[in-house]
Amino acid sequence: MTHMELYLIPTTGQYTTVKLPITLVSARSPLEMSDVVEKLQLSTPQIAFNGNLTFTQNQFGLQILDKNTLNSEIVFQILNYVSSEFPKVSLNWYSLAHWYTNKQDKGAFIQKALTVLEPRIKTFDGQSEIYKIMMIVFDQNELHQLQNQLNQLEIPNIAIQQSGQWYLEITSDKRTKANAVQSILNDEALDFTQIAAIGDGHNDIPLLKAAGLAIAVDNANPEVKKHVKMVVAKNTEHGVAEAISAINTLNEQVI
Known part of the structure; x- marks a missing residue:
């Protein structure tokens, strides 16, 4: 890698x-x-x-x-918001044992190539403890806009940070x-x-x-x-x- x-x-x-x-x-x-x-x-x-x-x-x-995991209601809120407001963004979330995405797209393809892992394609059902939401955005302006709008939501107990050129990640702010x-x-x-x-x-x-x-x-x-x-x-x-x-x-x- x-x-x-x-x-x-x-x-x-x-x-x-x-x-x-x-x-x-x-x-x-x-x-x-x-x-x-x-x-x-x-x-x-x-x-x-x-x-x-x-x-x-x-x-x-x-x-x-x-x-430290993310609250399920917060996961629902973020996934729904990003899907609605930024439909081109590659949306991924992670439990302890699985990688999930809502669709096969360019971001998922790149992650599969990098990690040699296969995502589970599904909507979030609240049944798994989620540690991280990862968004892959190939347009820098859109990435910054997404980050700004997520920050403006002032969702409690989360940390939003860029990790790499294309990646925006959300985890608990506990650690x-x-x-x-x-x-x-x-x-x-x-x-x-x-x-x-x-x-x-x-x-x-x-x-x-x-x-x-x-x-x-x-x-x-x-x-x-x-x-x-x-x-x-x-x-x-x-x-x-x-x-x-x-x-x-x-x-x-x-x-």
């Missing part, structure tokens, strides 16, 4: 240099993160839905450590990526200065600024690179592996 997760990795020498504990911090759903978690054999807590789901994954499935990470650090008796963060997007900047070692991949937005201490290869050219190798070297020096 061209978009990467934000990786958080403790850099203190107390950890083994053979297998670093890694946390993915993502706007994505666990379904979209599962393949990476499995390939890296990560048993550490992972963060999805912009901080509103913290979980671990093993061969038996997911263990939920913390969650952010930063305070979800803080909870994990508290459990491990660590602070932000003791971790490394690897990122590429605007929404990674707050955590990159807080991390003791901030790393960007080479394809990161130029604004992101202003806030890091190291730039590695593109994420499509093993940049994350290069960063982890560098962190291993630092840990060996500490030990």
Whole structure:
């Protein structure tokens, strides 16, 4: 995939240099993160839905450590509003286990190509807990208009934010990526200065600024690179592996 997760990795020498504990911090759903978690054999807590789901994954499935979902009435309100006022917008919503959309369109096709997942095509019936509504808008003016009009509705308990060039996402405002990470650090008796963060997007900047070692991949937005201490290869050219190798070297020096 061209978009990467934000990786958080403790850099203190107390950890083994053979297998670093890694946390993915993502706007994505666990379904979209599962393949990476499995390939890296990560048993550490992972963060999805912009901080509103913290979980671990093993061969038996997911263990939920913390969650914040959207109120069903609010989901109905937003889906109906966007469908009525912005019918060209690709409308998607996510439960813990499924990706839903109301129609097959360009946005759904692109998401299928990126994630190799298949959406369930249906209207929202209120029967599932929904963590995220994602709108894909290919016209920047329309995206900004949609964001402005949603903000003007002043719907309580939601966070509306752009994630990538075409994506507008709505999640609960109970958690952010930063305070979800803080909870994990508290459990491990660590602070932000003791971790490394690897990122590429605007929404990674707050955590990159807080991390003791901030790393960007080479394809990161130029604004992101202003806030890091190291730039590695593109994420499509093993940049994350290069960063982890560098962190291993630092840990060996500490030990």
